[in-house]
Amino acid sequence: MGTLPVTGGCLCGAIRYESTSPPNWVGVCHCRICQRAYGNLFAPMGSFPQAGFRITGVPTYYRSSKAAERGFCRICGSPLFMRYTGSKTIGVLVGTFDRPNEWPLTLCHTGIESKISWYAIPDNFPRFKTGEDPFTAQYKDLLPDA
Numbered sequence: 001m002g003t004l005p006v007t008g009g010c011l012c013g014a015i016r017y018e019s020t021s022p023p024n025w026v027g028v029c030h031c032r033i034c035q036r037a038y039g040n041l042f043a044p045m046g047s048f049p050q051a052g053f054r055i056t057g058v059p060t061y062y063r064s065s066k067a068a069e070r071g072f073c074r075i076c077g078s079p080l081f082m083r084y085t086g087s088k089t090i091g092v093l094v095g096t097f098d099r100p101n102e103w104p105l106t107l108c109h110t111g112i113e114s115k116i117s118w119y120a121i122p123d124n125f126p127r128f129k130t131g132e133d134p135f136t137a138q139y140k141d142l143l144p145d146a
């Protein structure tokens, strides 16, 4: 277990966050939405209870699909947050943590149907297609086709 509270923020410092709870889980998403949203091959994300999660500064949110919206810093552009509609948790990009080394992957890979072919996953955590993992299954009707 890493240091509590879990703290982090965007590159320019305009947005900071703090969680008194550890992440419920840390997962890696390979879906196309995450790839485009973050300009990267995949997105390591920690899921925190919204109760006890505090944000300073004002993130800009946009709706990335019918299922979720994503928050970023409008000054430096750093992506930070992802929330499913009506969820009591908030996803936070592990790269924005102050101490990302302390919070390794704990759960699974999602969006595996879009994994970049030349990237080899270096672990044996379970791999799920979008809509088939325990988290997105409930949003399956809202998710766009891969």
Ligand SMILES: [Zn+2]
Binding pocket: 010, 011, 012, 013, 014, 015, 073, 074, 075, 076, 077, 078
């Ligand atoms: Zn910023």
Ligand SMILES: [Zn+2]
Binding pocket: 029, 030, 031, 032, 033, 034, 035, 043, 111
């Ligand atoms: Zn994704």
